Amino acid sequence: MYKISSKALATIILLAWVCFAAGAYAQAPAGNDFAKIKQSGILKVAIYNDFAPFSANSKGIDVDIAQALAKKLGLTVSFLPFPAGEELSDDLRNMVWKGHYLGYGPADLLMHVPVDPNLINQNDKVSIFAPYHRETVRLVRDTRKVPEFDNLDSMTGKAIGVEKISIGAMLLMGAEDGKFRDNIKIFPDATAALEKLKAGELDGVVANRSEIESVVGKDANFQMSEVAFPRLPSKGWVIGMAVKKDDQELVKLLQDATATLVSSGEMAQIFAKHGVTVVTP
Incomplete structure (x- = not known):
């Protein structure tokens, strides 16, 4: 595994367990609302580089999910592939609410974000939502x-x-x-x-x-x-997505679209296309 920064995700998962046991885009200001996205007709989606089977060489599960979500919103997709940062908070800052200092990002949506209470509490400028898979x-x-x-x-x-x-x-x-x-x-x-x-x-x-x-x-x-590892929750971790905190209309639309993908069986079909069994959270 990698992307979501393996070091960062490892820290998030272990912290949660400890708590339980005891091309390039010009940098845009945070707060693009859905009206602006709809006017452009394009949903900018950040995906991790070299992260098979979810996103690698412009193919993968997250790529297909993003395209399906955009279609339900009446939009096309423009992908922003990027390498994972040292910490998940770096990825959320660079690709969701602020943008990278080199001028890349932010996107409207970041795929493959752990739906973790600690991560949510530590990042008050983003909304993390719409869980679509449980990884183990x-x-x-x-x-x-x-x-x-x-x-x-x-x-x-x-x-x-x-x-x-x-x-x-x-x-x-x-x-x-x-x-x-x-x-x-x-x-x-x-x-x-x-x-x-x-x-x-x-x-x-x-x-x-x-x-x-x-x-x-x-x-x-x-x-x-x-395998039962003492420091790892047996049920693994839940994966969802993230947008800017003030894009609540987009949150609602993506939540509804994700729920439709799950209930219709399309989500399972997307995973199956890549040889993976979806585990609904």
């Missing part, structure tokens, strides 16, 4: 090399791939006092790790369920399992 971390293994899986101990001594600076990497590195650290193989992204798994060069991979499904598919040689 899973382990996928080559059943020819690891026929049985009871818990993480079943992977002792096995080569496990993870994406650098990801939740999966962070959790696995710290699991059982670093027991698996010497067997972890680091890759630039989850897709690269999963391709090595398919090529027989790894025994397993820890990644987001959506990433695993999109690459491995229904190949019977690979089985996905839930």
